Amino acid sequence: MNDVTRQPRLDWPQYMQAMVEATQQPLLARFYQADWPGPDTPLRDVEFVALDIETTGLDARHHAIVSIGLIPFTLARIRSDQAWQQLVRPQSDLLAESVVFHHITHSDIRRAPRFAEILEDLLERLSGRIAVVHYRNIERAFIDQAVQQVLGEGLMFPMIDTMQIEAQLYPRRQPGWLKRLLGKQPISIRLADSRTRYGLPLYQAHHALTDALGTAELLQAQVATHFSAECRLGDVCC
Amino acid sequence: MQVELIEIRDHLSRFAPFDELPEDTLDDIARQTQVRYFKAGTPILQQDEAITELHYIRSGAVEIYRRNGELFNRLGEGDIFGQAGLRRHGRVRFPARALEDTLIYFIPGELFSQLCDQHDSLADFVDTEGSGRLRSAVEPQGRASELMKIRVNKLISRPPVMLDAQSSIHRAAAVMTEQSVSALLITEPAPDDPQQQRVAGIITDRDFRTRVVSEALPPETPLHSIMTADPITLQASDSVFEAILCMLRHNIHHLPILNRRRPVGLINLADVIRYQSQSSLYLVNDIFNRQSVKELQGLLPDVRATFLRMVEDEASAHMIGSALSSIGRSFIQRLVDLAEEQLGPPPVPYCFMVMGSMARDEQLVVTDQDNALVIDDRFDPAEHDDYFLRLATFVSDGLAACGYSYCKGDIMATNPRWRQPLKVWKGYFSDWIERPNPRTLLNSNIFFDLEAVSGQSDFVEQLRELIASKASQNPRFLALLARNSLNRTPPLGFFRTFVMEQDGKQKNIINIKGRGTAPLTDLIRVHALASGSTAQSSFDRLEDIAKTRLMPPESVERLRYALEFLSLARIRHQALDIQEGREPNNYIEPENVSAAERHGLKDAFQILSNAQKFLRYRYPYTNGGRQP
Numbered sequence: 001m002n003d004v005t006r007q008p009r010l011d012w013p014q015y016m017q018a019m020v021e022a023t024q025q026p027l028l029a030r031f032y033q034a035d036w037p038g039p040d041t042p043l044r045d046v047e048f049v050a051l052d053i054e055t056t057g058l059d060a061r062h063h064a065i066v067s068i069g070l071i072p073f074t075l076a077r078i079r080s081d082q083a084w085q086q087l088v089r090p091q092s093d094l095l096a097e098s099v100v101f102h103h104i105t106h107s108d109i110r111r112a113p114r115f116a117e118i119l120e121d122l123l124e125r126l127s128g129r130i131a132v133v134h135y136r137n138i139e140r141a142f143i144d145q146a147v148q149q150v151l152g153e154g155l156m157f158p159m160i161d162t163m164q165i166e167a168q169l170y171p172r173r174q175p176g177w178l179k180r181l182l183g184k185q186p187i188s189i190r191l192a193d194s195r196t197r198y199g200l201p202l203y204q205a206h207h208a209l210t211d212a213l214g215t216a217e218l219l220q221a222q223v224a225t226h227f228s229a230e231c232r233l234g235d236v237c238c
Numbered sequence: 239m240q241v242e243l244i245e246i247r248d249h250l251s252r253f254a255p256f257d258e259l260p261e262d263t264l265d266d267i268a269r270q271t272q273v274r275y276f277k278a279g280t281p282i283l284q285q286d287e288a289i290t291e292l293h294y295i296r297s298g299a300v301e302i303y304r305r306n307g308e309l310f311n312r313l314g315e316g317d318i319f320g321q322a323g324l325r326r327h328g329r330v331r332f333p334a335r336a337l338e339d340t341l342i343y344f345i346p347g348e349l350f351s352q353l354c355d356q357h358d359s360l361a362d363f364v365d366t367e368g369s370g371r372l373r374s375a376v377e378p379q380g381r382a383s384e385l386m387k388i389r390v391n392k393l394i395s396r397p398p399v400m401l402d403a404q405s406s407i408h409r410a411a412a413v414m415t416e417q418s419v420s421a422l423l424i425t426e427p428a429p430d431d432p433q434q435q436r437v438a439g440i441i442t443d444r445d446f447r448t449r450v451v452s453e454a455l456p457p458e459t460p461l462h463s464i465m466t467a468d469p470i471t472l473q474a475s476d477s478v479f480e481a482i483l484c485m486l487r488h489n490i491h492h493l494p495i496l497n498r499r500r501p502v503g504l505i506n507l508a509d510v511i512r513y514q515s516q517s518s519l520y521l522v523n524d525i526f527n528r529q530s531v532k533e534l535q536g537l538l539p540d541v542r543a544t545f546l547r548m549v550e551d552e553a554s555a556h557m558i559g560s561a562l563s564s565i566g567r568s569f570i571q572r573l574v575d576l577a578e579e580q581l582g583p584p585p586v587p588y589c590f591m592v593m594g595s596m597a598r599d600e601q602l603v604v605t606d607q608d609n610a611l612v613i614d615d616r617f618d619p620a621e622h623d624d625y626f627l628r629l630a631t632f633v634s635d636g637l638a639a640c641g642y643s644y645c646k647g648d649i650m651a652t653n654p655r656w657r658q659p660l661k662v663w664k665g666y667f668s669d670w671i672e673r674p675n676p677r678t679l680l681n682s683n684i685f686f687d688l689e690a691v692s693g694q695s696d697f698v699e700q701l702r703e704l705i706a707s708k709a710s711q712n713p714r715f716l717a718l719l720a721r722n723s724l725n726r727t728p729p730l731g732f733f734r735t736f737v738m739e740q741d742g743k744q745k746n747i748i749n750i751k752g753r754g755t756a757p758l759t760d761l762i763r764v765h766a767l768a769s770g771s772t773a774q775s776s777f778d779r780l781e782d783i784a785k786t787r788l789m790p791p792e793s794v795e796r797l798r799y800a801l802e803f804l805s806l807a808r809i810r811h812q813a814l815d816i817q818e819g820r821e822p823n824n825y826i827e828p829e830n831v832s833a834a835e836r837h838g839l840k841d842a843f844q845i846l847s848n849a850q851k852f853l854r855y856r857y858p859y860t861n862g863g864r865q866p
Contacts (some may be wrong), residue, residue, distance in 0.1 A: 051747030077344070078273035083241050200275070203245050210245050213273070217341060222276035222373040 011238065012158040013038055023149050027120060036158070039234025044221055048073050048160070049129040050216035052208045053139055056090060060141035064090030065115060069208030070125055073216045074130075075229050077146035084125055085209040116150045124156065130237065134191045134215045136161040158237050162218045165236070166194045168222035169226065194218060198225060199214050243268040247341060249296060255314030258359045267353070273345040276336035282333040287321040291344035298340025302332045312846065314834060317605030324350070328464035383830050390481045391474035393510065398494065399421045401461060403438045406455035407450055408442060418496050423501050424465045437464030437494055458861070471496050479557060482510055486522050486564035500555040522640040525568040531636045534572060538641045539567055540770045542816055545603050549813040554803030556777050559600040566596050567691045568611070569640050570633060578633040585622045586614040590633065590692040593649065597689035598759065599775040600805070603812055604822050607634065607642045608649045608684055610656035612697040617659040626657055645834065649684060660697050663705055671708045673809075679722045682715075683760060686767065687774050699762055702772045709767035713857070716768050720857035723760035724850050728843035748839075750811070751824035754804040756844050761853055762797065765789065769789050770856070776801055789852065799847040 006040075013036055022033045037046050051070045057063030057097055071083040089112040133139040136159045147155040166189035173187035190193075192205060198221035203214050223229065227236070246268035250256040256264065261865075272291070276282055282300060283289065302311040302319055310332055313319055322331040324347045400423040401410055410422055419863065424439040437693050441461060449455075449464045450842050470495045481493055485507065495503040507523075520538050528534045544565070547560045574590050595601045596609040603749055613624055630651035638644050658666075667685070670678040686705055690698035693720040709715060729748050748754070762776045762783070771782035777798065782795040812822035 008334070073273075076274060080243050080246065080271050080273065083243060083269070085241050149645060198275070199278075199298060200250075200341060202246075207244065209241065209243065213245065217273060217275050221277075221339070224275060224277040224280070 006206045008015055011039065012036065015156075021077065022174055023153065025153060026154060027123060028151065029132070029145075031123045031127055031155075031157075032188050036128055037233055038081065041233045042229065043083060043231050043236070044075055044229035047129045048216070048219065049126060050132045050212040050219070051077075051126070051139055052133065052211035052215060053142055054206060054208050054211075055138065057140055059137075060145040064088075065117070065142050065146055066090060067208040068118075068122065069210070069212040070122075071209065071216055072125075072129060073220075074148065075220055075223060078213065078220070080220065082212070083209055083213070085137050086122070088118065089113060090115075093176060104182070105169075115146045124221045124223060128218065130195045130221050131157060132215055133159055134194075134211070134218070135163045140188050159221065161162075161195065162215055163189050163191070164223050165219075165226075172233060189216065191218065195221075196207050199221070240327070243271070244858060245703075246296075246687070248272075249316075252833060254832075254837055255360045257833055259353075259357060263353070263357075267345060267349065270349050274342050274344070276340045278336055278339050278341060281333065282340070282342060283323070283330045283332070284291055285333045288293075289320055289328055290347045292318055292324060292347060292350045293320040294318050294333070294343040294345060295461045296341040296343050298318070299337040300340055300342075301332050302334050304332065307607045317837070319486075322441050355737075378817060381707070388478045390472055390475065390476050390478050390505065391503065393478060393481070393505045393829070394474075395509070396493060396503075398501050398504040398721050400425050400435070400501065402426065402462065403462040403465070404754070405456065406458045407446075407461060407464060408456065410461055411446065413441070419504075420506065420770050422461075422505055422582040423494055423504055423809045425501070426462075428499065431769070432692065434499065434522065435501075436499050437471060437496065438462065439467045440469040440492060440494060440504075441465045442492055459817075469494055473497070477596055478510065483560050485510065486561065489522060491524060491570065501524045516556050517688050521565055522568045525572050526866060527564070528572060530576070531573070531639055534569060534636065535560045535639045539788045541641065544605060546813055546816060549809055550679060553745070554800050556599075558809055559598075559602065559805065560602065560775075563596045563599045563601040566601050566605070566642065567592070567689075569642070570691045573633045574629070576636070576843050577629045577826055578635060580632070581625060581628055584629070584693075586616050587694045588613040588626065588650070589690045589694040589697040591688055591698050592691050593684050593688050595687075597774050599685040600755075600759070602809060603816070604824060606644060607637045607643050608645050609634070609637075609651050610685075611658070612649040612663055612701070613657070613659045613695075614694070614697075615659045615661050625648040627652070627654075630657055647684075651755075660700065660812065662857065663697075663701055665705055667701060668708060671712050674715050676722075679718055682719060683763065686763065689774055702774075704772045705767070706772045710770040714859075716764060717859040719767070721859055722763075723757060723764055724854060726753055726757040726760075727756065728846045730843055730847055747825045747827050749805060749824055752845065754843065755808060757796070757850070758801055758804060761846075762801070764853060764857065766811075778829045788856070793849070793852070797849055800849075803842045803844075805840045807839060807842075 008216045014226045016036055017156070020029055023029050023032065030067040047068050053065050053069075054061050054067045055065050058059070060103040065088050067085065067087050074081045081146065087108055089109055133138070140159060144156060147153070170187045170189065173189065191211065192202060195214060195218055196202070198218065200214070200217055200221060203210050205211065223231070242265065246339065247261075247264045249269060251264050253261075259267075273296070276298070278298075280292065286306065295313055295315055297315055299688060300313045300317070302313060305309045307620040319334055320330070323715060325327055328347070350360075351646045374628060399419050401413060401416045402422050403426045414420070414422055421440060421442040423437055424441060425435040426438040428434040428436040437721060439462065441464065445464060445466065450459075455464070469492075470484060470488055470490060472484055474495050476496045485491065485493060491507040493505050494501055521537065521544050524537060524540070525534065528537065532778070541562070545558065548561060553561075563718060570590060570592065578584070589612045590609065591612050592607075592609045595605060596608070609630075613622070613626060614837075617623075634644065634650050634652050644650065649656060666681075670682050670685075674682070686709075688698055696843075729747060750772070759776050760781050765788050766773060766779035769783050769788055771779055773779045773782050780794055780798050780801075783789065784791055808827060811826045812824075815822040
């Protein structure tokens with residue numbers, strides 16, 4: 001088994017159980033109470049949901065979510081028929097550069113609902129499913145911050161980070177000065193570059209639903225290549 | 239907000255059969271599509287397991303197997319599979335395995351069959367796994383192919399005007415004027431059944447000018463003495479296209495139509511031209527009216543224009559090949575006439591014969607001349623050869639001037655070796671069949687497609703009979719000819735998913751003649767010779783092969799599709815070259831190939847490859863078969 005499994009991990013069912021008691025918000029209580037898979041569940045039986053958010057910047061305290069894409073899947077099937085995407089109108093002004101970045105225009109955004117209006121729908125789609133993201137620091141921090149703003153308390157839930165998996169597969173991805181001198185390139189663990197290593201096609205980047213689809217495909221490829229469908233959920237979750 | 243699976247939709251939109259669907263239908267499909275990654279080497283479909291979805295390859299490569307575990311096909315990006323299983327009560331028919339790391343899109347079977355109901359293009363495409371695609375690429379033809387479907391009896395506007403052979407020419411002229419027709423059918427009682435009238439001959443306006451008035455014949459002269467006896471006829475069930483071909487080939491303007499033996503109509507050039515305006519018939523007519531090589535040369539642009547028009551009208555490869563061959567033969571006939579006008583009548587009878595694509599009715603615009611002279615056995619070289627050399631030179635130079643370049647292999651009547659009496663030819667052919675060597679095998683491939691263009695056509699008939707009877711009895715010749723025909727193989731490695739060419743090099747053009755149509759016609763020739771067929775066109779040969787048990791009927795059918803598809807691809811690319819001002823050639827570049835055409839080419843090459851394997855097995859080479 002791979003290095004990925006060695007890290008000590010949070011006991012998610014225990015955390016969820018505790019939060020049911022702690023939360024003041026019925027909406028969140030319902031979310032925590034959902035039927036969450038235990039750490040011993042084999043990956044083949046886990047219901048995942050690939051999640052990607054596009055934001056106006058990288059700092060959750062100063063920037064905002066502009067779109068969310070998600071797509072439920074299992075190791076056997078990515079369910080496009082249950083895919084969901086949502087533009088979000090942020091409180092703060094959109095920064096000009098991110099507009100170009102995400103192919104989203106101001107007028108698209110002006111017509112979009114605020115995060116508060118879509119939160120219930122979002123939570124329902126995430127309930128009981130293990131979220132799969134590429135670089136959890138964005139999704140985890142921004143959703144925590146956005147929920148904090150709406151409900152006055154933050155939100156954490158279990159995630160699998162496909163970038164973290166790549167990082168642990170290539171711990172020495174930055175070559176030393178000698179190797180760099182000899183022309184060795186660092187190994188990139190960005191979504192597109194990671195996908196290429198598994199023979200997955202190139203997709204248009206920075207479209208929330210496309211990135212979610214790309215992330216779902218990447219996890220399937222990682223499990224097929226480095227783990228097995230029998231692997232415990234607790235060993236990959238974080 | 240409407241969910242948009244951009245990557246799925248855009249990919250589908252680039253590949254046949256989805257490329258013909260409207261945007262919103264594609265969005266619909268994308269929204270219902272599921273996805274899964276398969277590591278190289280893992281099974282995707284297992285024999286007889288339940289299947290409810292059409293499989294579409296987003297990336298990677300997949301191998302499809304037969305029930306017995308034999309490899310059936312290799313598929314790549316944009317290919318679909320599983321449709322056979324969907325139609326077969328939802329059980330997998332052909333197991334599939336990922337050859338490379340592969341991403342599969344699953345399209346719900348129910349959605350797919352709805353789509354097939356709404357879009358014919360989809361239904362045609364997926365008809366069956368394998369040959370289905372080819373079929374759809376070949377069959378839906380445009381206006382031109384209507385000619386092949388319309389029966390010639392549709393052209394008949396009135397019953398034929400007929401007279402008995404004993405009637406006088408005076409009476410004939412009166413009837414023709416009264417009925418205002420330009421030709422008469424002449425009948426006589428059938429020899430085996432005097433109650434029945436059969437067609438004995440035909441007489442036209444022109445015959446009255448050339449045979450009656452100019453000779454000042456008395457009005458009471460019986461018709462049988464001036465008529466054209468035993469005219470060429472067609473059956474009512476034949477197609478309009480066959481009527482056109484028949485008129486082209488024989489340069490005739492009137493064609494009696496029979497129902498078995500009973501005459502039911504008489505059609506003329508004008509009737510046919512109504513169906514094919516801008517016809518190649520005009521061009522042939524024009525050829526016969528030209529008075530010099532220089533004037534004939536002026537028709538070169540018309541030949542190309544006729545070719546382009548037929549391509550635009552979506553004529554089949556068979557139709558285009560036949561029409562261009564007829565045009566080529568007309569050039570030769572006219573040049574032979576002009577030569578004889580200049581040189582005087584021949585000292586002994588002879589036949590001007592063509593070989594290769596013109597003989598097979600498969601000529602295109604890029605072509606050189608392959609011809610020969612078969613001379614009467616009374617031929618005395620010292621006395622007669624000067625005449626025939628001059629005739630051959632006149633025709634060959636004339637052809638070169640008209641765009642039929644000289645044969646690089648010197649297979650032309652100007653070469654003394656190919657200007658010989660019939661008995662010498664019989665000797666050549668017998669020798670090539672009984673004692674084949676690498677050089678004569680090449681000759682066999684060229685000369686065993688042969689046709690008389692001018693003069694004594696029975697000389698060529700005799701040669702054809704000789705080839706057909708000798709070759710079929712000579713397994714060693716067939717085995718060597720078969721082996722020889724395997725020298726050129728289809729470029730299976732050409733498209734990425736067909737892995738690699740045997741020599742490991744990635745080439746970026748295909749010689750579609752050299753690696754497609756030529757090996758295919760070579761292969762068909764071997765089977766045709768084995769079955770004793772005297773047919774020359776590959777399509778006719780396939781019909782003869784189908785009548786034997788040399789190969790299963792489905793295989794014959796597949797070869798026909800492959801030939802039609804490869805020929806059409808070659809034709810379309812030549813037409814494109816001409817339209818874009820390039821000199822047409824036999825190469826196609828994959829970037830000029832549409833998705834549907836790419837699929838079709840892949841299938842056609844695969845069929846050719848399989849047929850080559852079968853050929854090796856069907857005509858095994860053993861030294862035991864050596865003739866004394």
